[in-house]
Amino acid sequence: MMNKVRDVIVIGAGIIGLATAYYLSRENKRVLVLEKEEIGAGASGACDDMILLQSKKPGILLEMALESLNMYKNLSDELETDLEFQNLGGMILIETEEQLSIMEEFVASQNKHGLDVEILDKETVIKKQPFVSRRVIASTYSSIDSQVNPFRVMQGFIKKGQELGMEIRKHLPVKRISMTKTGLWEVETDNGEKFSSKAVVNAAGAWAPEICKLVEMDIPIRPKRGQIAITEQIPPLGETNIWDAEYIVAKLNPFMAKRRKKILAELGIGLSFTRTHDGNYFIGGTREFVGYDKGTTIEGISNIVTQALRYFPILKNVSIIRTFGGLRPASLDGKPFLGEIEGLNGFFVAAGHEGDGIALAPVTGKLMAQLITGQKPFLSIEELAPTKSRGVVMRKN
Numbered sequence: 321m322m323n324k325v326r327d328v329i330v331i332g333a334g335i336i337g338l339a340t341a342y343y344l345s346r347e348n349k350r351v352l353v354l355e356k357e358e359i360g361a362g363a364s365g366a367c368d369d370m371i372l373l374q375s376k377k378p379g380i381l382l383e384m385a386l387e388s389l390n391m392y393k394n395l396s397d398e399l400e401t402d403l404e405f406q407n408l409g410g411m412i413l414i415e416t417e418e419q420l421s422i423m424e425e426f427v428a429s430q431n432k433h434g435l436d437v438e439i440l441d442k443e444t445v446i447k448k449q450p451f452v453s454r455r456v457i458a459s460t461y462s463s464i465d466s467q468v469n470p471f472r473v474m475q476g477f478i479k480k481g482q483e484l485g486m487e488i489r490k491h492l493p494v495k496r497i498s499m500t501k502t503g504l505w506e507v508e509t510d511n512g513e514k515f516s517s518k519a520v521v522n523a524a525g526a527w528a529p530e531i532c533k534l535v536e537m538d539i540p541i542r543p544k545r546g547q548i549a550i551t552e553q554i555p556p557l558g559e560t561n562i563w564d565a566e567y568i569v570a571k572l573n574p575f576m577a578k579r580r581k582k583i584l585a586e587l588g589i590g591l592s593f594t595r596t597h598d599g600n601y602f603i604g605g606t607r608e609f610v611g612y613d614k615g616t617t618i619e620g621i622s623n624i625v626t627q628a629l630r631y632f633p634i635l636k637n638v639s640i641i642r643t644f645g646g647l648r649p650a651s652l653d654g655k656p657f658l659g660e661i662e663g664l665n666g667f668f669v670a671a672g673h674e675g676d677g678i679a680l681a682p683v684t685g686k687l688m689a690q691l692i693t694g695q696k697p698f699l700s701i702e703e704l705a706p707t708k709s710r711g712v713v714m715r716k717n
C-alpha cells in the first residue's frame with residue numbers, strides 16, 4: 321500500500337530527527353518521522369542533559385553549541401513547553417599542577433575565541449563548592465554552561481511540529497529504501513507499508529550505518545556506550561555542575577592519557593556530576609565500545625560512583641535510585657555528519673553527534689532544514705558534509 325507523497329521522511333525519532341522534522345515543518349514542508357521503537361528510544365532518552373560549552377575546542381562544534389544555546393533560551397516560549405532550561409554554569413575540577421598548566425592553555429585558547437571561561441583558585445573553588453575534596457587545587461569556571469530536559473525538548477518539537485502538520489509513526493523499523501523511476505524515494509517498513517517522499521533524512525543515531533546500508537553505503541559511526549547513575553533528590557551541594565579535568569586533559573595531551581589509571585582509561589571515564597531541575601544528581605559516565613549493548617555493569621557504575629565520591633565524600637550515604645546506559649553515535653573525527661550524500665539526490669544524513677546531540681539539536685535542526693530546502697546554511701558547515709574523505713563510502717564505487 322503506497323501512502324501520499326511527503327516532502328521529507330525523517331528516519332529516527334531521537335532529538336536530532338525531531339529537531340530536523342520540526343524546523344522543516346516551520347518551512348511548510350510535509351514531514352513524516354518513522355521510528356522503530358518509541359520516541360527517545362535511543363541515546364536521546366538515555367543521556368545527560370548538558371549544553372556544555374567549555375569542554376569544546378574552538379571550531380565548528382563550539383560555534384554550533386553557542387548558536388544552539390542562544391536558540392534554547394527562547395525555545396520554551398516558541399515550543400510552548402517548559403524545557404527545564406537552567407543556567408547553573410560549570411566547573412572542571414583540577415587536582416594537579418600538570419593538569420592546571422594544560423587547562424590554563426586550553427582556557428586561553430577558548431578566551432581568544434570569545435568563550436567566557438576562567439581559572440579559579442582553590443579558595444574560590446571551595447566557596448562555590450563547599451563540599452568538594454580539599455585535594456582539588458583549582459578549577460575552570462564558565463557561567464554559560466546550561467542544561468535542558470531532553471525528554472521535554474523532544475515533546476516540545478513534537479507538540480509544535482504536529483500543530484504545523486508533522487506526522488510521526490512509531491514501532492515501524494525502516495527495512496528498505498529505494499529510488500523510484502519518478503525520482504521519489506520509497507521507504508518501506510517491516511510491516512510492508514511503503515511511504516514516498518522527495519527527500520529522506522537518516523537521523524538514526526548509532527543505527528545510522530544500518531540505514532546507510534539500505535542504500536549501499538557505509539558510514540563510520542559506532543555506538544559508544546555511556547553509563548550513568550542517578551541519585552535521590554538532595555539539596556544542592558554547590559553552585560554549578562561539575563566535571564573532572566583528568567579526562568579532558570587526557571584528551572588534550574597524549575602523555576597525560578598514558579598516565580591514567582588503567583581501569584579509568586579502559587572505561588573512558590570522565591566524571592560529570594550534574595544537578596537536574598528536580599534535584600537529582602546525574603553521575604557519569606563511561607565511554608565504551610561494546611557494540612549495541614546498552615546495559616549497565618557493576619564495573620562501570622562502581623567506577624563512576626567512586627570517582628564522584630573522591631571529589632565529593634559527602635555523597636557516601638546518598639542513595640542511587642537508578643542506573644542506565646545509552647549509545648552515543650560516535651564518528652571517527654568526533655563531528656556529526658550533516659548534509660546530502662553526493663550522488664544520492666535527496667538522501668541526507670544528520671547523525672554522529674556523539675556526546676553533544678542534546679546541546680546541538682536546535683542548531684542541527686535549523687541547519688538541516690536550510691540544507692534540505694536549498695537555502696544557504698547560516699553557519700559554514702562544509703567540514704561536516706558526509707564525504708569520502710570522512711570515510712563515507714558508496715559500495716558500488
Ligand SMILES: Cc1cc2nc3c(=O)[nH]c(=O)nc-3n(C[C@H](O)[C@H](O)[C@H](O)COP(=O)(O)OP(=O)(O)OC[C@H]3O[C@@H](n4cnc5c(N)ncnc54)[C@H](O)[C@@H]3O)c2cc1C
Pocket residue numbers: 331332333334335336337354355356357358359360361362363364365366367368369370371372492493494495523524525526527530531545546547548604605645646647648649670671672673674675676677678679680
Ligand atoms: C550517557 C550519555 C550522556 C550524554 N550526555 C549528553 C549531554 O550532557 N549533552 C549532550 O549534548 N549530549 C549528551 N549525550 C549525547 C546525546 O544523547 C546524543 O548525541 C543524542 O541523543 C543523539 O541523538 P540522535 O537523535 O542522533 O540519536 P538517537 O537518540 O539514538 O535516535 C535515533 C533513533 O533512531 C531510531 N532508529 C534506529 N534504527 C531505525 C530504523 N531502522 N527505523 C526507524 N527508526 C530507527 C532509534 O530507535 C532512535 O530512536 C549523551 C549520551 C549518552 C549515551
